[in-house]
Amino acid sequence: MTPRLPVRALSTPLSGLRYVSSASKSTLFAPKPGQPSTSTATSNPNAASSSKPHTSLPSSSRQGAEKVTRDVQAKGKGKSGPQPIPPLPRPLGVLQHPSSANKTWSQRKQELLDDDRHKAKRKALVKEATQGYFHDYNRAKGVGGGKLWIAPNVLIREDKALYFPDISGKSLLGNEVHTTDLLRGKVTLVSVIATRLSEEHEQSFTQPVLEDVAGHPEFNFVQINHQENKLKSLLVSFFISSLKRIVPEDRWGSYMISGGDWSSMDITSPLGIDNKLLGYIYLVDQNLKVRWAGCGTATPEESQALRRATAVLLRRISGGTEAKEDVSAKEGEVTV
Incomplete structure (x- = not known):
């Protein structure tokens, strides 16, 4: 017995199309009179494109595009390679002559009301927070x-x-010392260290x-052992006896521990201390001026x-031959 289709399927036009054979589909969707055949259009996909004229960029535009591509590739290669270490960009130090005397109330008040100091402090805090x-x-x-x-x-x-700024601390002898008092009147080699790595840098110089x-x-x-962390500074102070065994006795008075x-x-x-792990070396003359500076190894x-x-x-300080400044140190060669 032949199965009957549901009444709903027979009454729905779209449902009825499900039972149309594939052979009759071409008859169902045949193009209307005057309309181009779809099969003809799809049989040769390049027919429409071949009828359009072929357009190309002018030679000047092509050359410009190629130049931009080469420049971008060259810049990319330059960024990926190691950058050379720059020379010392500026003289290091402060403008005002340092003093080991305690600041007066008027000086402290002036610092508190100084807008430039507040801006510099905010800039330093933002830099530290973003790193x-x-x-x-x-x-x-x-x-x-x-x-x-x-x-x-x-x-x-x-x-x-x-000028080399005034820095205070405690020497290995236990007394409080200031760099201004230690540097005055002598040619001084000053080192700033904080880590074992910085000690190796110091020794290389x-x-x-x-x-x-x-x-x-x-x-x-003069050696300045700076410990920014108060706890670490306290630990270093506990090992003074160990430091005394390492540092010669004639340098105990010029080896200072500065905390905070x-x-x-x-x-x-002013001293160019931008990485606290490195060692820094400064050559200071008898007038407390920084005449040479180095860092790292x-x-x-x-x-x-x-x-x-x-x-x-x-x-010069010994009263020997008064040689003039080296010719290569004239103004304009480097900014130092």
Whole structure:
């Protein structure tokens, strides 16, 4: 017996189409008279495109596009490669002559009302907040060990040099000392260290110089151990006896431990301390002016430059031959 279709299926036109054979589909969807056949249009897909004229860019436009592509590729290659370490961009130090005397109330009030100081403090806080916790560590693992600049080959001109800021701390002898009192009247090599890595940087600069000027009465070596973290500073103070075994006894009075946060406007920024893991070396003359500065691991050229600069300053302060500034240190060569 032949099965009957449901009444609903027979009454619905779309449902009825389900039972139309594939052979009759072409008859159902046949084009109307005067309308082009779909099969003809689809059988040759390139027919319509072949009828259109072929257009191309002018030669000048093609050359311009190729030049832009080459420039972009060149810039991309330059960014991916290691960047060279720049030279020291400016003289380091502060404009005003430092003093070890305590600040008066009027001076403190002036600092509190100084808008420039507040702006610099906010800028330093924003910079610190936007940088990650391991920012200094990542930079120290970069090219050149995170070295910030290449030290100059010659002394910084005296009329362009700035003053070394006053930094206070406790010496290994237990008394409070200021850098202004330690540096005055002598040629001084100052090092700022905070980590074991910075101690290695310090030795790469200072060891050859200390061998050259051993026993010179006009030479002084000041080491500043800065511990920003108060807890770490307290721990360092507990190991004074260990430091005394490492540091020679004649340097106990010039080895100072400075704790707490240093002012960005007064100390760290003027001295170029932008990475707290590195070691920093400054050559200061008898007038408290920074005449040479280096950071990170010393290169052979930097080591020789520091030895020459120290010898020149010692010769001048000792009343020897008054050699003029090196010709290559004239104004305009580098900004130092």
